[in-house]
Every structure is written in C-alpha cells, then in structure tokens.
Amino acid sequence: MKALLLRDLRLAIRAGGGFGLSLAFFLIVVVLVPFGVGPESDILSRIGPGILWVAALLATLLSLDRQFALDHEDGALPLIATSPLPLEAVALAKALAHWLTTGLPLTLAAAPLGVLLNLDPAAYPWIVLTLGLGTPALSVIGTFGAALTVGIRRGGLLLSLLVLPLYVPTLIFGAEAARRGAQGLEVATPLLMLAGITAGSLALLPFAAGGVLRINLR
Amino acid sequence: MSIWEYANPKKFIATTTPVIPWAFGGAMLCLLVGLVWGFFLTPQADRFGSTVKIIYVHVPSAMMAINAWAMMLVASLIWLIRRHHVSALAAKAAAPVGMTMTLIALFTGAVWGQPMWGTWWAWDPRLTSFLILFLFYLGYIALWEAIPDPDQAADLTSVLCLVGSVFAILSRYAVLFWNQGLHQGATLSLDAKENISDVYWFPLLVCLAGFILLFVALVLMRTGTEIRVRRLRALERQAQRALA
Numbered sequence: 001m002k003a004l005l006l007r008d009l010r011l012a013i014r015a016g017g018g019f020g021l022s023l024a025f026f027l028i029v030v031v032l033v034p035f036g037v038g039p040e041s042d043i044l045s046r047i048g049p050g051i052l053w054v055a056a057l058l059a060t061l062l063s064l065d066r067q068f069a070l071d072h073e074d075g076a077l078p079l080i081a082t083s084p085l086p087l088e089a090v091a092l093a094k095a096l097a098h099w100l101t102t103g104l105p106l107t108l109a110a111a112p113l114g115v116l117l118n119l120d121p122a123a124y125p126w127i128v129l130t131l132g133l134g135t136p137a138l139s140v141i142g143t144f145g146a147a148l149t150v151g152i153r154r155g156g157l158l159l160s161l162l163v164l165p166l167y168v169p170t171l172i173f174g175a176e177a178a179r180r181g182a183q184g185l186e187v188a189t190p191l192l193m194l195a196g197i198t199a200g201s202l203a204l205l206p207f208a209a210g211g212v213l214r215i216n217l218r
Numbered sequence: 219m220s221i222w223e224y225a226n227p228k229k230f231i232a233t234t235t236p237v238i239p240w241a242f243g244g245a246m247l248c249l250l251v252g253l254v255w256g257f258f259l260t261p262q263a264d265r266f267g268s269t270v271k272i273i274y275v276h277v278p279s280a281m282m283a284i285n286a287w288a289m290m291l292v293a294s295l296i297w298l299i300r301r302h303h304v305s306a307l308a309a310k311a312a313a314p315v316g317m318t319m320t321l322i323a324l325f326t327g328a329v330w331g332q333p334m335w336g337t338w339w340a341w342d343p344r345l346t347s348f349l350i351l352f353l354f355y356l357g358y359i360a361l362w363e364a365i366p367d368p369d370q371a372a373d374l375t376s377v378l379c380l381v382g383s384v385f386a387i388l389s390r391y392a393v394l395f396w397n398q399g400l401h402q403g404a405t406l407s408l409d410a411k412e413n414i415s416d417v418y419w420f421p422l423l424v425c426l427a428g429f430i431l432l433f434v435a436l437v438l439m440r441t442g443t444e445i446r447v448r449r450l451r452a453l454e455r456q457a458q459r460a461l462a
Contacts, residue, residue, distance in 0.1 A: 144381065148374055152364050161360055162378065165353040169388040172396045190395070197388065208381050215373045
C-alpha cells in the first residue's frame with residue numbers, strides 16, 4: 001500500500017499534469033470571479049469563502065479522471081488488482097495520493113488566494129481549517145466516482161455528472177462553517193458535520209470503490 | 219409459491235401483461251375523477267384562491283418522485299443480493315419515470331410559487347433537495363446509457379443507487395440546515411393537528427391513487443419492454459451463431 005502510494009505520488013509529481021494543473025486551475029477560477037461579479041471589495045469579502053470552496057471543489061474534480069483511467073489504459077490496473085493488496089486498500093491509497101497532490105496544496109494555497117478576494121483577516125484560519133477537513137472527503141468521493149467510470153471511454157464528463165451531486169453535503173457544510181467562522185458565529189455544528197462526512201466517507205467509500213473496481217475489471 | 223417466482227422473466231411477463239391495462243385504466247379513471255373533482259367541484263381556498271388546485275398534480279408527482287427512487291433502491295438491493303435480472307431491469311425502467319415526476323413537481327411548484335411567493339424559484343430546502351434528486355436521476359440514467367454490457371451496467375448503477383441514496387439523504391438534511399424555507403411543512407401527515415381540509419383531501423387521495431397506478435403501469439410496461447429487448451438481442455446472437 002505504501003509502495004502504491006509512493007508510486008502514485010511520484011507519477012503525479014514527475015509526469016506533470018495533475019499536481020500543478022489543479023493548483024493553476026484553482027488560481028484562475030479565483031482570479032476570474034472578480035471579473036465576473038465586479039471589483040467591489042465588500043461583495044468579494046462576503047462571497048470569498050464560498051468562492052474558495054467552489055473553486056477548490058472544481059479543481060479536485062479536474063484531476064479525478066486520471067486516477068484509474070491512466071492505469072487502466074497502460075494495463076497497470078489489472079496487475080495492481082492481482083497483487084495481494086485488496087482493491088479496497090488500493091482505492092484508499094489512490095484517494096490518499098490524490099488528496100496529497102490536490103487537496104493539501106489547495107488548502108495551503110487558499111490562504112494566499114484569499115488576499116485576492118479581500119478576505120476578512122478572521123476568515124483565513126477558518127478557510128484553511130474547513131478545506132483541510134473537507135478535501136479528504138472530496139478525494140474519497142471522487143475516487144469512488146473514478147472507479148465507477150473507469151471502463152468507460154471519455155468518462156470524464158460522466159464522472160463530473162455523477163460526482164458533483166455527491167459533493168453537495170460536503171460543500172454546504174464546509175462553506176457554511178467557513179462563512180460562520182469568518183463572521184464570528186457559532187461553528188460547532190457545521191464543523192462537526194463536515195468532519196463526520198469526511199470520517200464516514202473515509203471509512204465506507206473505499207469498500208464501495210473496491211467493489212466497483214472489481215466489477216469493472218471482471 | 220413465493221414472490222421470487224416472479225423473478226423468472228417469462229412468468230413476470232405472463233403475470234404483468236394482463237395487469238397493465240387494468241392499472242393503466244384505473245390510473246386514467248382515478249386521474250379523471252380526481253382532477254375534475256379537484257378542479258371544478260371544490261371551493262377556492264381563503265388565501266390561495268384557485269391556485270390551491272395545483273396540489274392535485276404537485277403533491278402526487280412529488281410523492282412519486284421520492285417513492286420511485288425508493289423503489290429503485292429496493293430493486294438495486296435485490297439485484298445485488300439475489301441477482302434477479304428482472305429486478306435490475308425494473309430499476310432501470312423506473313428511473314426515467316421518476317425523473318419525469320421530479321420535473322413535474324418542480325415545474326408545478328414554480329408555477330404555484332410565482333403568484334404565491336412572488337418568485338419562480340427560491341433556494342428553499344425542499345425545492346433544493348428536489349433539484350438535487352433530479353441531478354441524481356440524471357447521473358443514474360447517464361451511467362446506464364454509458365455502459366454497453368448489461369450485467370456490468372446493472373451492477374454499477376446499483377452501487378451508485380445505494381451510495382447516492384445515502385448522499386441524497388445527507389443533502390436533504392444539509393440543505394435544511396443551510397437555509398430556512400418558504401415551503402410549507404407537511405400538511406398531509408396522519409398524526410398532525412393542523413391538516414389539509416377534507417374538501418381538498420378526498421380528491422387529492424383519488425389523484426394520489428391515480429399517480430400510483432400510473433407509475434405501476436408505466437414501470438411494468440417499461441420493464442416488459444426491457445425484457446423483450448434483452449430476449450431479442452439473445453435471439454439475434456443465436457441466429458448469428460447458427461449462420462456462422
């Protein structure tokens with residue numbers, strides 16, 4: 001499992017694409033928003049947390065279809081499946097690698113990008129905290145979606161259609177916690193729900209993803 | 219004699235074919251009676267005027283939209299556990315019907331919302347959850363269409379249905395937390411103190427029965443079609459093999 005994780009990390013960093021691309025995409029979306037809604041700083045600071053969350057969500061989506069599809073194309077996936085590692089663990093390792101190369105950099109990049117959105121100083125820790133809590137859930141849910149569509153040619157669009165509705169609860173609780181934290185309101189409930197979603201997806205979805213992979217490799 | 223005997227496609231078709239015209243006729247009768255009764259023979263409500271009458275379409279379609287998903291969930295579970303093909307095909311057949319019901323509920327809700335709330339759409343919890351349900355239906359149907367192998371498609375869509383149900387329920391409570399609603403609470407519960415008045419309740423009941431029968435008839439018909447398509451494909455393959 002460690003070997004697979006390290007291999008995926010190395011591939012993501014050296015082969016180009018996933019790692020820098022989603023960060024760049026994140027930056028571009030955040031830069032585009034002021035062009036769309038106008039440069040008034042009070043509007044921007046009010047919608048800032050939500051923008052960062054939606055942009056992070058879209059950026060995670062971007063690198064999902066490479067997760068299993070590349071291995072499927074070059075024939076590595078059946079090899080991985082025949083290794084003693086159960087497919088559930090494979091899915092978890094893949095999700096972890098995806099998070100380390102996408103979710104974690106996005107979380108760290110969110111704070112400097114907040115400057116562009118004229119974010120309230122009180123909002124920065126909350127943005128980083130909620131993204132750090134929520135992006136693992138996004139990665140695991142996305143891994144399930146990627147496993148679901150691995151056998152389909154040009155499955156990228158279908159993948160977004162399947163995964164985006166599944167992202168709704170995470171987005172709601174994450175953005176809500178960030179918004180409330182920024183305004184100094186009570187945040188315990190959305191924060192706990194967000195953590196619960198992440199913990200629940202981490203615990204259960206690798207099994208669903210593993211089962212789906214087994215069906216797809218039949 | 220057990221219910222699983224109907225998992226045999228031949229037996230299923232033989233049993234359901236005579237049922238379909240009855241279900242369909244019953245649905246038409248109920249809808250005709252319910253809608254005419256509801257639209258022309260009930261008084262106008264105090265505050266709502268004639269707009270109250272849209273509930274005869276709105277409420278039954280919304281209920282069927284949710285129940286269709288529940289039926290797909292049960293059918294998917296039966297497929298995953300017992301691997302009866304009829305069950306998987308029934309889930310496939312119910313999805314477009316459920317999606318249409320969701321769309322009808324959203325549309326009639328918007329038509330009602332415009333004069334009553336002054337807006338076609340509000341990010342109200344109920345409205346939002348229905349929109350999300352609609353997206354789930356879309357994804358489910360798209361996944362069925364995308365996979366050529368029928369057994370693989372049935373497996374994958376069943377898992378999607380299970381996972382999707384969990385997330386749909388999560389979304390329901392998430393949007394409830396996210397925004398306060400304009401939509402009224404439940405007025406049809408059997409145990410609530412303040413319920414809808416009997417004048418509207420009885421025609422609504424008839425319409426509900428009509429929508430349920432309509433759903434049953436449509437799903438049985440579509441399942442039968444799917445079974446026949448499957449059989450036709452098998453026959454074609456046999457013929458090709460005989461030629462070769």
